[in-house]
Amino acid sequence: MNLSEEQIERYSRHIILADVGPEGQEAILHGKVLIVGAGGLGSPAALYLAAAGVGTIGLIDNDEVDLTNLQRQIIHATPDLNKPKVLSAKEKIEKLNPDVETVIYRERITSENIMGIIQEYDFLIDGTDNFPTKFLINDACVFAQKSFSHGGVLRFKGQTMTYTPGNACYRCVFRSPPPKDAVPSCSQAGILGSIAGILGTIQATEALKYLIGKGHLLTNRVLTFDAMQMEFRTVNIERDHRCPICGDNPTIKELSDEEQPVCDLKQ
Amino acid sequence: MTIHKLDITKEHCPMTFVKTKLEMSKLKEGEILEVLLKEGEPLENIPKSLKEQGFEVLGISHIESDVYKVQIKK
Numbered sequence: 001m002n003l004s005e006e007q008i009e010r011y012s013r014h015i016i017l018a019d020v021g022p023e024g025q026e027a028i029l030h031g032k033v034l035i036v037g038a039g040g041l042g043s044p045a046a047l048y049l050a051a052a053g054v055g056t057i058g059l060i061d062n063d064e065v066d067l068t069n070l071q072r073q074i075i076h077a078t079p080d081l082n083k084p085k086v087l088s089a090k091e092k093i094e095k096l097n098p099d100v101e102t103v104i105y106r107e108r109i110t111s112e113n114i115m116g117i118i119q120e121y122d123f124l125i126d127g128t129d130n131f132p133t134k135f136l137i138n139d140a141c142v143f144a145q146k147s148f149s150h151g152g153v154l155r156f157k158g159q160t161m162t163y164t165p166g167n168a169c170y171r172c173v174f175r176s177p178p179p180k181d182a183v184p185s186c187s188q189a190g191i192l193g194s195i196a197g198i199l200g201t202i203q204a205t206e207a208l209k210y211l212i213g214k215g216h217l218l219t220n221r222v223l224t225f226d227a228m229q230m231e232f233r234t235v236n237i238e239r240d241h242r243c244p245i246c247g248d249n250p251t252i253k254e255l256s257d258e259e260q261p262v263c264d265l266k267q
Numbered sequence: 268m269t270i271h272k273l274d275i276t277k278e279h280c281p282m283t284f285v286k287t288k289l290e291m292s293k294l295k296e297g298e299i300l301e302v303l304l305k306e307g308e309p310l311e312n313i314p315k316s317l318k319e320q321g322f323e324v325l326g327i328s329h330i331e332s333d334v335y336k337v338q339i340k341k
Contacts (some may be wrong), residue, residue, distance in 0.1 A: 003289070008282075008285060009284075009288065012281050012282060012285040013281070013289055015285050015289065016281055016284055016285055016288065018319070018320040018321070021288060021292060022288065022289050022292045023292065027292065144308075148331075
């Protein structure tokens, strides 16, 4: 692949970087990233990945743009109200960078469709708002040996970790979804919009590092931040040999959809 | 050995360095690139940036008026 004159200019600030260069930019242009959820986390992630020139961005989301989304879901705008989120996001991505091919899935991700969808991608970004789907993404990625970035935000806090095959998975740290109502949803607890921006941007950065193969991913670590104190902390974790999915004697052998929506405002 | 040549006298920052890096990426280990560049910002910054990124600057010579030649080894 040879970069065109336009691409050389568009990606000049990447090409200058010693750890990206023309080779890294070509890897990004060949990269395929699936973003699950075109919301608070998926919005900044999609925009930065599109700007960076990720060759294929997949977006899966079944919702339409709602007025309550616009305080943080920055890929959508006021004229997009009631439009499917994946369509609204695709339009922004295409305007931002015609190098990017956007593949949209206007559906919920489930145990039925997840394996077929993720096999097309190099890396996944979990931008979902509920625990069952976070566990589903983890389990599917462990089965398919796919790398992904987990992310979660609430109020003024965020949490993220990266899974790559052989390293600690989400279930090594958090065994199973918490009981319903143990953790308040975004609709109950609220979230400062920019918090989603911080977290989603960290997730996009992990995807880009994965594609260019440079630096240390957030594997075997959980990063948490509290914007009220403006403190970032990383906690080391290990792959758990007793983990029910990636451990030595796994008890989870197939995917399941647990009925436990966290953001159930509309149900 | 092939000596590669590049003229960036008509480019401006950051494209001066971008074009130089792109050309360097085409070289094999040990090959040499000769870059023609203007005095001032390019002459001050290109050799410095190349060294920072691990390339060897073999020499800088004055060609004519405000044009210089930088030899770089990969």
